Amino acid sequence: MNRMPVAERREQLVEAALAVASRDGIEAATVRAVAAEAGVSLGVVHYCFQDKDELLRAMAHAITERNAVQGLDQIPAGLPVETVLEAAIGALWASITGTRGSQLLSYELTTSSLRHPELNQVAAEQYRGQWTTAQQVLEVVGRAGNVRWLVPTEELARVVVAVVDGYSLAWLVDDNAEAALRGLQGFGTYLATLTVPVEGLSDDAVLPVPAGA
Amino acid sequence: MNRMPVAERREQLVEAALAVASRDGIEAATVRAVAAEAGVSLGVVHYCFQDKDELLRAMAHAITERNAVQGLDQIPAGLPVETVLEAAIGALWASITGTRGSQLLSYELTTSSLRHPELNQVAAEQYRGQWTTAQQVLEVVGRAGNVRWLVPTEELARVVVAVVDGYSLAWLVDDNAEAALRGLQGFGTYLATLTVPVEGLSDDAVLPVPAGA
DNA sequence: CATTGACCTGGGCGGTTGTCCAAGTCAAGT
DNA sequence: ACTTGACTTGGACAACCGCCCAGGTCAATG
Numbered sequence: 456m457n458r459m460p461v462a463e464r465r466e467q468l469v470e471a472a473l474a475v476a477s478r479d480g481i482e483a484a485t486v487r488a489v490a491a492e493a494g495v496s497l498g499v500v501h502y503c504f505q506d507k508d509e510l511l512r513a514m515a516h517a518i519t520e521r522n523a524v525q526g527l528d529q530i531p532a533g534l535p536v537e538t539v540l541e542a543a544i545g546a547l548w549a550s551i552t553g554t555r556g557s558q559l560l561s562y563e564l565t566t567s568s569l570r571h572p573e574l575n576q577v578a579a580e581q582y583r584g585q586w587t588t589a590q591q592v593l594e595v596v597g598r599a600g601n602v603r604w605l606v607p608t609e610e611l612a613r614v615v616v617a618v619v620d621g622y623s624l625a626w627l628v629d630d631n632a633e634a635a636l637r638g639l640q641g642f643g644t645y646l647a648t649l650t651v652p653v654e655g656l657s658d659d660a661v662l663p664v665p666a667g668a
Numbered sequence: 669m670n671r672m673p674v675a676e677r678r679e680q681l682v683e684a685a686l687a688v689a690s691r692d693g694i695e696a697a698t699v700r701a702v703a704a705e706a707g708v709s710l711g712v713v714h715y716c717f718q719d720k721d722e723l724l725r726a727m728a729h730a731i732t733e734r735n736a737v738q739g740l741d742q743i744p745a746g747l748p749v750e751t752v753l754e755a756a757i758g759a760l761w762a763s764i765t766g767t768r769g770s771q772l773l774s775y776e777l778t779t780s781s782l783r784h785p786e787l788n789q790v791a792a793e794q795y796r797g798q799w800t801t802a803q804q805v806l807e808v809v810g811r812a813g814n815v816r817w818l819v820p821t822e823e824l825a826r827v828v829v830a831v832v833d834g835y836s837l838a839w840l841v842d843d844n845a846e847a848a849l850r851g852l853q854g855f856g857t858y859l860a861t862l863t864v865p866v867e868g869l870s871d872d873a874v875l876p877v878p879a880g881a
Numbered sequence: 882c883a884t885t886g887a888c889c890t891g892g893g894c895g896g897t898t899g900t901c902c903a904a905g906t907c908a909a910g911t
Numbered sequence: 912a913c914t915t916g917a918c919t920t921g922g923a924c925a926a927c928c929g930c931c932c933a934g935g936t937c938a939a940t941g
Binding site: 458485486487497498501506507 | 897898899900901902906907908
Binding site for chain 4: 497
């Protein structure tokens with residue numbers, strides 16, 4: 456096998472761990488399985504990571520980062536907020552149903568983190584990421600729909616994450632993507648009732664908007 | 669140790685498994701740990717259960733049954749539906765936050781079931797139970813508040829379960845019970861907007877109500 | 882009292898796990 | 912060319928896992 460610096464090897468191993476765990480579950484992500492997936496002999500893993508836990512933490516960090524970067528910029532602007540929400544929810548749901556293994560792995564990581572002290576930070580970091588992402592989406596949606604939220608976006612973000620999490624879990628169990636999407640869209644129309652249109656330009660002070668739009 | 673018929677021993681072992689898994693996680697519920705918890709030697713477990721999986725299935729069945737029997741009858745009647753919902757949600761949330769280990773175990777069982785074919789039915793059964801329970805609660809609430817639901821309770825039940833699940837998971841992670849309860853009560857006021865008061869007796873045909881009320 | 886059979890014991894078996902380590906390999910610097 | 916040190920190898924280790932089984936115990940039955 457070809458040699459490479461430890462930093463690069465670490466990335467490769469994290470990728471391999473992500474592949475194994477997404478496909479076969481977090482329990483199947485043994486040191487041996489990850490090494491085999493990466494095409495690397497057993498010792499390499501403990502040469503690059505002190506622990507198996509350190510590898511799992513790196514994997515969790517990677518999956519959290521990956522979820523956060525989702526396309527914020529392809530939300531259409533200049534449309535009614537109901538339409539904007541519907542489009543955003545549709546895109547979000549498509550990206551969820553397209554990565555079933557990763558979604559399931561996220562829940563496995565959450566429960567594992569809550570049980571094992573050595574993974575203590577994982578779940579909290581995951582949720583912080585989801586909340587800030589949801590908040591950013593809400594603010595982008597507000598600007599795109601030219602509305603102001605009646606409830607602080609920080610509070611709303613927690614609702615959104617809870618509802619999306621709940622529907623994702625239900626979908627993983629019953630495999631009924633259409634019913635879940637219908638429910639989510641219903642939640643979207645409810646969200647739309649929590650907005651008021653921004654009429655005058657004088658309202659800009661309420662919700663600070665970067666000049667670069 | 670005192671002897672007992674296998675049926676009774678099975679119940680005791682299921683109880684022990686539930687105790688171990690709730691306290692230390694589903695991975696810690698090994699055959700040895702369950703036997704030790706029950707104060708029984710190793711072989712007894714395989715004398716009462718064919719598999720470890722059969723023991724876990726029995727444990728999952730027990731926890732599902734236990735969640736379903738929650739007090740449906742202590743919902744106050746003759747009050748505005750908003751008040752009824754608030755009371756019901758408060759009671760539900762208290763029973764959730766009072767059993768942290770069991771809640772976490774439920775999520776662990778769900779993910780395990782989705783990964784391992786030998787536990788295939790567990791998650792589905794769990795969700796069927798939750799949905800029907802939620803539907804029953806909704807109908808009781810409707811009768812107690814003297815209102816009719818604008819959306820079929822079967823559909824609404826799925827929403828309720830998703831939202832409660834999502835908030836429970838968030839609470840397990842950030843341990844902020846007050847924020848979660850506030851969010852749930854907000855969801856309750858939204859639910860109240862999906863009802864219309866039952867005015868005339870002629871409306872009884874729409875929503876069949878048993879004579880015994 | 883003798884016997885039967887349900888129930889219990891505790892050690893052993895093969896397999897998998899995380900971790901470690903002595904030895905080997907190879908590109909880069911002198 | 913040779914030395915150095917980063918990187919790789921593959922086997923060994925103890926601990927734990929689910930499962931099995933030959934044998935022991937004891938209440939109930941004849």
